[in-house]
Amino acid sequence: MKALVPVKRVVDYNVKVRVKSDGTGVDIANVKMSMNPFDEIAVEEAVRLKEKGIVTEIVAVSCGVSPCQETLRTAMAIGADRGILVETDAELQPLAVAKILKALVDKEQPGLVILGKQAIDDDCNQTGQMLAALADLPQATFASKVEVADGRAVVTREVDGGLETVSVALPAVLTTDLRLNEPRYVTLPNIMKAKKKPLETVKPDALGVDVAPRIKTLQVAEPAKRSAGIKVADVATLVAKLKNEAKVI
């Protein structure tokens, strides 16, 4: 069975982003970029399934500008067998990405598509679900445990209030939650090997996908600042402040 793993190049999670002063967006020039953390978990899960003999080939996919190649190389260093870059300079929104992935699912016929549950830049949490809808596949989102057997995946999902287990027929779309696994560190020899793995580049047009944005960003602003607080000397002062000043207890 083949696994398709979409990965996204995002601003590194440790970077505290700044809003541009003209309100057009967030300043990402000269900022460290990395693979979206949830996508690393998705690649790791695919690699583990391959190590168990369930998955035979892992195809990593990234959509966006040409530096996304680096993200694909990282995925290949973790263990993906080959990469596909869908190259475009256009702004891609989840619906457009889902349509691109649907075209690739039609072409590659994977048994599993594993995505991260959300990207830490747009915080959308949509692409996996949208892909499942477009390709008419079952979905198991926010997965914290995956077991594949007999043409089905039994997936434990993190939901409000606890855990829920569903069984989905393959092919299926999974999205990863934080606790699914701990991604491995990439080693230098594997980084070198990843450079030799095949990486195919296609354009959205070639896949017949219209990537025009459906949501227009009118403005990006700084969130309201909290006014500076104070440090209290001891517990008694803290309780007094909470009772008399803030009146919250």
Added chain:
Amino acid sequence: MAALVIAEHDNASIKGATLNTVTAAAQLGEVHVLVAGANAAGAAAAAAQIAGVTKVLHADGASLADGLAENLAAQVLAVAGAYSHLLFPATASGKNVAPRVAAKLDVAQVSDITRVVSADTFERPIYAGNAVATVQSLDAVKVITVRSTGFDAAAATGGSAAVETVAAAADSGKSTFVGREVTKSDRPELTAAKIIVSGGRALGSSEKFDEVLTPLADKLGAALGASRAAVDAGYAPNDWQVGQTGKIVAPQLYVACGISGAIQHLAGMKDSKVIVAINKDPEAPIFQVADYGLEADLFAAVPELVKTL
């Protein structure tokens, strides 16, 4: 045209986040509510009581019993034709289903809105809440998830909507529900709590987490929360996690004990009215957002706090 709110419920009663979603929907037009479930007449009756709701659509069938995304999305699509806006609470269930509905309608989805500017323009946080984007949907139908802390809850009583029964969607047959493991808790629900006591990695073990924070939470009638570090270390169950990828909360009082304040955690709690930080590291970023900071060892300060209250 009217706005349809897809209710989150447990078949007997309506969950809190639905009430906040109704408030958001009321800013867009007439509010109808869809209650899709199995033997969910109780939930439908409760939905009809919500102030501001004019009609409740009640779909009942075994296929809808456990809120499977495939079946619930089909149910929403079956009634979606009459609506300009489809609103889901931004809960695990809403986030699971809404994008599936949007893609089937070939429209973009707007996630986690915190404000309605106009019928097609909304505010939503991006980059872990470090920026707020104002976005305009260019699609004919707006599919939206609503961040509950961004809107007040609608009154759960006072309404008298008519309940209309609609046919239940057929089972997709692609997925089946296996089981559910609910974390037992007699505390207030995290996202609805007025006071939250939250712990981080500094607690050191699940026993200490329990021993130190539970008395404080009991005293304050508070819900317990945790940072990702505490959850990953196994000190607290994962549905206690507050942050970008966990729960987003905005209580009256948030007490952060032994939490450094990484941006991913702040994204989940910085809209709290009053933030108290107890941490022995004077450089901890949590102090930059705390209204009251106490630089102290939490193992001494928290029990003392319990005694003083």
